[in-house]
Amino acid sequence: MSGFGPAFLTSTSTSFFDLVSSLRPEALPATPGTPQSLPPEGTTVLAFRTADGVLMAGDRRATAGHHIASRRIEKVHRADATSVIGIAGTAGLALELIRLFQVELEHYEKIEGTPLSLEGRANRLAAMLRSNLGLALQGLAVVPLFAGLGARSARDPSPVGRIFSFDVTGGKYEEVDHHAIGSGAGPARSALKRLWHEGLDTETGVRIALEALTDAADDDAATGGPDIVRGIAPLIRAVGPDGEQRVPEDEVLAAASALADVQMRGEATP
Known part of the structure; x- marks a missing residue:
């Protein structure tokens, strides 16, 4: 992003989001405005x-009112090498939030020379959501889901899968085993x-x-199944010892076809 000049070099903050907020607030995705149509x-x-x-x-569906706006939107993205982020809510703002969050994590690592902890990443995401509260109150809400490998606890640094959910005010909540x-x-x-x-393989x-x-998808018209x-195919990403990886689309479609065959025969899934 151009236009920072000397301020970029003299900034003492490790947060790219704070830097842009102070120097170029109009460049952030949370610029107030009144939509002319349903986003x-x-x-x-x-x-x-x-x-x-x-x-x-x-899933890959985006809706605008009662209409299908897109059948191929990507709602699950890589956050960094050991974490992923998914979004629900106003698609345009959500995708901009993801891009800004990715840059935020890169900026911190470049300044500090080490990645931000998973808990720290979740806290940064919560702070970014709070800055979007004005638009959320206008009905343009963004609700992310964040997950990755992080330390089990302060006393036990061994990596374990952790999941964080949020509300539109920036509230952060750690989930135990699963969430949607x-x-x-x-x-x-x-x-x-x-x-x-416990113990699921990929x-x-x-x-x-x-x-x-x-x-x-069976119960919600706004959700598109395979x-x-x-x-x-739904977009699926996994984080493990080898880092973040996207499950190939052909593998997901093959698994979806096998699942559909089982359901058509009326059999219980294994």
Whole structure:
């Protein structure tokens, strides 16, 4: 971002967000304005712990009122090498928030020479949400889901999968094993309660994520399940010892086809 000049070199803050807020506040995504039409909104995103870390999945549908605005929106993104972020709510603002959050983490690491802790990353995200409160009160809310590998506790630094949810005021809440956000969160959480268990591998986790999103799509018109005909698969990302990785789309579609075959035959999923 240009226009900072000497202020960039003399700044003592490790926060890129604070730097932009003080020097170029108009460049932030939370610029007040009145929408001329309904903005696209995205749902549903879920996350749960696995044997190696965490897995996050999101459907690809965005809606504007009763209309489908997009069938291919990406709601789950890499935050950095060991964490992922998913969004529900006003799609345009949410995607800008993700991009700004990614730069925020890069900026901190460049200034400090070390990555921010997972808890610290969640706190920074909460602060950014609080700055968007004015737009949230106007109905342009953004609600993220954040997960990654972090220290188990202050006394135990061993890495473990952790999940954080937020509200529109910037409230931060750590979830235990799994969570879901968006308009399809209710049926997705019910499916996760039924299907999740300790020690999940990534392959089993992909199947469980697909089944939870399919349940959400059955009950929520704003949630799109796997679209095998169009070749549109939910976006799934996993974080483990090798870092953050996106599950290949062809693997997700193959798992979705297998799940659909089982459901059509009326069999219980394994």
